[in-house]
Amino acid sequence: MNKSIPTYTLNDGQEVPVIGLGTVGIKGAKGVNEVLDALDNGYRLIDTSTNYNNEGMVGEAIRRSSVPRDQILVSSKLPGAKHKYEDAIQMIQESLYRIGIDYFDKYLIHWPLPKQDQYVEAWQALVDAQKFGLIRSIGVSNFLPEHLDRIIEETGVTPATNQIERHPYFTNKRVIEYNKEHGILTEAWSPFGREINDLLENEMIASLAEKHKKSVGQIILRWNYQEQILTIPKASSNKHQRENMDIFDFTLSDEEMKMIDSLDKGLDGLVEGQHPNEYEEFD
Ligand SMILES: NC(=O)c1ccc[n+]([C@@H]2O[C@H](COP(=O)([O-])OP(=O)(O)OC[C@H]3O[C@@H](n4cnc5c(N)ncnc54)[C@H](OP(=O)(O)O)[C@@H]3O)[C@@H](O)[C@H]2O)c1
Structure with a gap:
């Protein structure tokens, strides 16, 4: 772990950096160079997904980097089409082959898709994949309290993290409160x-930003950090990558x-109107 980045401790004991790199749109040979830049700039958590079509690119950057594999946390996500138990286990194995690593530091169910009603089965697959040694920390993404209640009740296992949409136009307080009460770390996407x-x-x-001599982006990341929320801003330029890591020398007041x-x-603030009870994506 790069000790210059503060960490959170998950409910399973694993430490994770408070800021990771989002990778939507970071792809191909250019993407490899951007992830290599991020590792040089101190990022130690990379957020990818089967859905982003860039797991291979992430693996290539890890292989080319001088940062040892055991100091980089790789996090990916299970697509909606793979919620059935056997499909989920095979998808996790396939994603590991694509990236060229033998375990995930963190792995999430991407969306609950409650209309399909298979997320409990998918969660059981993650619970077992963790026992098989394929994943260190298991979590979910876009889960509402009712979905979380159900997986906890039916499997007895509480996720380590819940990655949700969260920014000043959609503060998502209800889910964040639930996560806090249950010892689940909130991760903010977008x-x-x-x-x-x-x-x-x-x-x-x-x-x-002007008052604190920081950028708007830095104020938003600090606002999350002071709420003990992990953020994964996507940044391809060196300038943005460095700026997003430079938030530890000022404090926002309560006011x-x-x-x-x-x-x-409220819901009008959603970036693409993706409500977790309605939204479905399968790839
Ligand atoms: N679980 C889910 O369902 C879900 C959904 C959406 C996203 N995510 C994850 O969350 C990550 C972040 O979300 P996102 O990619 O949607 O968007 P985002 O991080 O909110 O915004 C990315 C945009 O902000 C720019 N940017 C980065 N740092 C900046 C700075 N300091 N100042 C000004 N602009 C800056 C980037 O530009 P440059 O690239 O040019 O630097 C890019 O255009 C994703 O990449 C993905 O890993 C997860």
């Missing part, structure tokens, strides 16, 4: 609202934290 909304131009956050909370737009 912390900057991706490129499809104006979050990075928000005037109120810009005024806080400033609340000012950012107040930007919440």
